[in-house]
Amino acid sequence: MQLQSALGPTILISTIALCAIRSDDDPTPPSPLLEDHFSNAKPGESPEAAGWSLDTSRGNSTWVVTEDATCRVTHAVKPYAQDTLRRSVELPQRYYMDFEARFPEHAGFSLVAASGRTGTAFYGSGKTILWKVLPNKALGFGWQTVPVAIRSATWHKYRILVDIDEELQAFYVDEMSQPLFRETGRDMRLQPDPEKPAANYVEFRDYGLVTKPVTSEFRNVKVVALKPGETPPNDSFTPAELPALSGPSPAELWRDPGQTDHPHPDGPFVVTSEAELFLDDYLIAETQNLSRRLNKPEPHPDNPLLRGSAEWEHNQLAFPSVYRIDGQLRMWYLSWGWNYAARDGEVPIRDSSFLCYATSTDGIHWQRPVLGLVEFQGSTRNNIVLRHDGSHFDSFSVFYHPQKEDPFRMLIYQGRWPYDDAAIKAKGYEFKIKEHGHFPFRSVDGLHWEYIQDDPDPVWGSDRSSAAYDSRRDKYMGFWKSSYQGVRSRMYAESDDLLEWTPATRSLTPQWMDDPDSQVDPPGTHYYGMVAFPYGNQYVGLLEVLDDLTSCMHFRVISSRDLKTWNQMSAPEPFIDHGDDGSWNSGIQMMANSPPVLLDDKLWFFYDGADYDHSGGDRTGKQRCIGVSALSKDRFVSLAPADASYEAALTTVPLQLDGKALHINADATGGELRVELLTIDGDVLPGYSRKDCRPIADASSLDATVAFNGQDQLPEDPVRIHFILDGAKLSAFWVE
Structure with a gap:
């Protein structure tokens, strides 16, 4: 059994093979074919003393029976060691297997049932484990997760129900009244001749994919034959009681601004013409009756804007990068529809995916110009701008620098599937790239692309990585995809030229890895993709979140002041909601690898x-399509009265106002907003009281100037701003 790389090199695996033999109809009630509590062996003995056969010649793992009739495995630190614990057993066409297992701070098993044709895998590290099952052929590749999180260091009961004739597999955890996951359509015969036994043993196997010795435990193994159509008993299992959650969730704290333990500036913070958002509490000192709300972009009614209607697109478009250049919107995207067809030999591997180009004057109606640059099936009448030099394209990022001789830059992933030189040679592929990964390109016009390097070499290996440009510091920011103990996470690096990068450092890891009670990241969360861009005096990011329990994907808003620590306390709320079931974006959503486009104040x-x-x-x-959602400028969040029956207030940390006038982005429709300026000690400055302030009332403005009667400029000394909201919403402030 081969595990995908997403499980990571540190995931510990062993295997059980439940192998089936057909039996004659038997009118007697079903009885256990195997019921082993390991009680026939003494504590400290090998399970061989209980009638099992053990082969540790390949991995040198250790298997012993404990005082409570449990088999404890100390796993081998050797990739694919495949040490085995085996026992003969003959199974009918329908049966179930029960067992209890515990994984002390690390996943310990990978299980294969019914002649080795149905598989399951436990994986994870820390306090939560996930149970993944090998899906049927209709699902193609990968693993499907049983939708439950398993607490490590706690005994749980597992059941696998198999019916070979019905091609059925069902999986239970603790609650045995109904399966948590059920699949049909999987051929579980190892060989086609029904007269021959598929296999005649039960096997536990240690794959040894760990970096240090760890242990797993299992007990109460039972295999029971069933009659056709018969269901297993409802003998549920109650795990040890888990501690109850206490205190407000991070999302609740975030919605109550000023209550989080967020750092503040060391001294007076300089406010400039850059908008200051309220995504975090960095500039908030005190609040009264205030709540914070995430504002979501409004999907355009014409979505999706671009479908994969061209033959070379084959209904699959991905990873748009969009810029507004000289009054025109220009988009680069991947046509991905032939990716897997190429692997199956339906089209040449060179036609698996393409980098394509489209233009628009309004952002809604897009044209595919006939460029005549790249041939597809004998014709260059298409909008393709680049063909890969490997097996396929994946995530990419385009940059636009109008002041440079070659104003367009790009990082784009090129794969070398099947990622094994012998297999590549066997398929007859002759790739031009030596390694897979993200390669730097340049272009004079965004259409004609060439490698920046004379000898092309990838700067980062993982797919779904991205990069952005920080114009304030003249740096490229790399948001790399990585695996942390088998879970997709993010790393960060910087570059001056896209060629030489700083060593990547760990940036974001799903919180459930260390805290199974995390309400930011429920168990099974992966950080699949990420892009960030400068906004005001901070960085705003979009983080792609993959839910391993549902296989759906969305993205959330995050923010940072230093690119090291990220605030994502608005989680788990998505930034853009999925569509209804069956709609074009009901399954996965992946953001563009470019900053949002400012168009008509949105x-x-x-x-x-x-x-x-x-x-x-x-x-x-x-289908996979491209759409757009629009948000009013600067209105990522709004601060408003929690109780609308009375005023709310916010006082900032000390600020140095580097301008003559204070501006705000606020919606005071049906209410009003006033401002006071205070000394650092909190006293009202003469001439800048709420009575001196001309109220902003009964209107919504993206740029409203705060005026004080008798004052034509702001104080030169540091101040605190005191915002008073009466039925109004505040989103940002700045000075000019």
Whole structure:
């Protein structure tokens, strides 16, 4: 059994093979074919003393029976060691297997049942484990997760129900009244001749994929034959009681601004013409009756704007990068529809995916110009700008620097599937790239691309990585995809030229890895993709979140002041909601690898969405398209009275106002907003009281100037700003 790289090199695996033999009809009630509590062996003995056969010649793992009739495995630190614990058993066409297992701070098993044709895998590290099952052929590749989080260091009961004739597999955890996951359509015969036994043993196998010795435990193994159509008993299991959650969740704290333990500036913070948002509490000292709300972009009614209608697109468009240049919107995107067809030999591997180009004057109606640059099936009448030099393209980022001789730059991932030189040679592929990864390109016009390097070499290996440009510091920011103990996480690096990068450092890891009670990241969360961009005096990011329990994907808003610590306390709320079931973006959504486009005082967020989830499989008739949602400028969040029956207030940390006038982005429709300026000690400055302030009332403005009667400029000394909201919403402030 081969595990995908997403499980990571540190995931510990062993295997059980439940192998089936057909039996004659038997009118007697079903009875256990195997019921082993390991009680026939003495504590400290090998399970061989209980009638099992053990082979540790390949990995040298250790298997012993404990005082409570448990088999404890100390796993081998050797990749694919495949030490085995085996016992003969003959199974009918329908049966179930029960066992209890405990994984002390690390996943310990990978299980294979029914002649080795149905598989399951436990994986994870820390306090939570996930149970993944090998899906049926219709799903194609990958693993499907049983939708439950398993607490490590706690005994749980597991059940696998198998019916070979019905091609059925069902999986239970603790509650045995109904399966948590059920699949049909999987051929579980190892060989086609029903007269021959598929196999005649039960096997536990240690794959040894760990970096240090760890242990797993299992007990109460039972295999029971069932009659056709018969269901297992409802003998549920109650795990040890878990501690109850206490205190407000991070999201609740975030919605109550000023209550989080967020750092503040060391001294007076300089406010400039850059908008100061309220995504975090960095500038908030005190609040009264105030609540914070995430504002979501409004999907355009014409979505999706771009479908994969061209033959070379084959219904699959991904990863748009969009810029407004000289009054025109220009988009680069991947046509991805032939990716898996190429692997199956339906089209040449060179035609698996392409980098394509489209233009628009309004952002809604897009044209595919006939460029005549790249041949597809004998014709260059298409909008393709680049063909890969490997097996396929994946995530990419385009940059636009109008002041440079070659104003367009790009990092784009090129793969070398099947990622094994011998397998590549066997398929007859002759790739031009030596390694897979993200390669730097340049272009004079965004259409004609060339490698920046004379000898092309990737700067980062993982797919779904991205980069952005920080114009304030003249730096490229790399947001790399990585695996942390088998879970997709993010790393960060910087570069001056896209060629030489600082060593990557760990940036974001799903919180459930260390805290299974995390309400920011429930168990099974992966950080699949990320892009960030400068906004005001901070960085705003979009973090792609993959839910391993549902295989759906969305993205959330995050923010940072230093690119090291990220605030994502608005989680788990998505920034852009999925569509209804069956709609174009009901399954996965992945954001553009470029900043939002400012158009008509709105931020346009481009993204791609699909009507299928991340579990893979047959995508015939499915589509992946590109759409857009728009948000009013600077209005990522709004601060408003928590109780609308009385005023709310916010006092900032000490600020140095580097301008003559204070500006705010606020919606005072049906209410009003006033401002006071205070000394650092909190006293009202003469001439800048709420009575001196001309109220901003009964209007919504993206740029309202705060005026004080008798004052034509702001104080030179540091001050605190005191905002008073009466039925109004505040989103940002700045000075000019």
